[in-house]
Amino acid sequence: MLQTIDETYVILVDEHDNQTGILEKLEAHRKALLHRAVSVFIMNSKGEWMIQQRALNKYHSNGLWTNTCCSHPYPEETCMEAAARRLMEEMGLQCDLHEAFTFIYKEQLDNDMTEHELDHVFIGISDDIPDPDKHEVMDWRYISFPDLESEINTNPSHFTAWFRHIYHRVNACVNDKKDE
Numbered sequence: 001m002l003q004t005i006d007e008t009y010v011i012l013v014d015e016h017d018n019q020t021g022i023l024e025k026l027e028a029h030r031k032a033l034l035h036r037a038v039s040v041f042i043m044n045s046k047g048e049w050m051i052q053q054r055a056l057n058k059y060h061s062n063g064l065w066t067n068t069c070c071s072h073p074y075p076e077e078t079c080m081e082a083a084a085r086r087l088m089e090e091m092g093l094q095c096d097l098h099e100a101f102t103f104i105y106k107e108q109l110d111n112d113m114t115e116h117e118l119d120h121v122f123i124g125i126s127d128d129i130p131d132p133d134k135h136e137v138m139d140w141r142y143i144s145f146p147d148l149e150s151e152i153n154t155n156p157s158h159f160t161a162w163f164r165h166i167y168h169r170v171n172a173c174v175n176d177k178k179d180e
Contacts, residue, residue, distance in 0.1 A: 010035040010072045013118050015104060022075050026059065032106065032114035035072065038083045039162065040097065040122045041170050042068040048142035050130065052091070054160070055138045060113040063138065065151075066160040067170075068093075070119075079120040087124075091140070092131030097122040100173040107161035115162060123173060145171050 010028045012021040013036050028035050042050040050068045054061055069090040073082035080097065087093050100123045106116040132140055143151070148167065152159055 009075055010037075011075055012036075015118070017102065017118050025072065026113075029060070029109075029113040029115065032116045034104070034106075034116045034118060036079070037070065037072050037115075037117040037119045038079050038086065038122060039070040039119050039166070040068045040083050040087050040124065042087070042091075042093065042095065042124050042126050043174060044127050044142060045125065046142075047174070048144050049148055050091075050126075050140060050142055051148070052132065052137045053139040055134065055136050057135065060109045060111050060115075061160045062110075064160045065158055066163045067167075069136075070162070080122070083120070083122040090133055090136045092133070093126055093128055095124040095126040095128070097124040101169065103166060103169070105162060105165050107165075109161065117162070119162065119166075121166060121170065121173075123170065 008025050009022045010025050011019055012023055012028065012033055014020055017036065023033060051065050052068060053065050054063060056062045069086045071082055071086040073079055080099065083097050100121045102118060102120050104118050106114065108114050130140055152164060156164060
């Protein structure tokens with residue numbers, strides 16, 4: 001794999017997650033083309049969610065609160081590999097992850113960008129303290145689900161579009177796991 005290509009390209013997919021090509025990341029977002037993504041949600045043993053505030057230099061949704069980390073798999077990289085890689089790169093964390101579900105969404109963002117993603121959602125449990133990359137993460141915190149839901153209902157514009165789309169579904173998956 002050529003690292004310079006991998007970091008700037010996304011995997012284009014159809015609605016069944018079959019690869020249809022690769023394209024430069026910003027171009028895919030400008031053209032609103034469906035591409036593969038990963039989102040990671042980490043909870044601690046108390047059930048609190050680790051959320052991050054995106055750095056101000058991010059190419060879209062900068063300064064907004066979101067899930068623990070998210071990204072796009074490199075060409076030839078699995079979604080699980082991408083989720084673990086980004087968790088380490090963004091938050092300095094390693095933990096066991098399991099894929100909970102996938103979903104497709106399309107949302108117009110700032111800077112003439114559109115997220116049109118088939119997103120693989122991963123969940124993990126960790127009590128480790130993160131060591132975030134300051135180029136990726138401006139701030140982070142733990143929050144209970146009721147407090148998170150209250151904040152999103154009060155100030156939805158403070159959170160990323162994809163996070164608002166799936167936080168209830170992630171919570172349902174977490175609660176289903178507790179019941180097992």
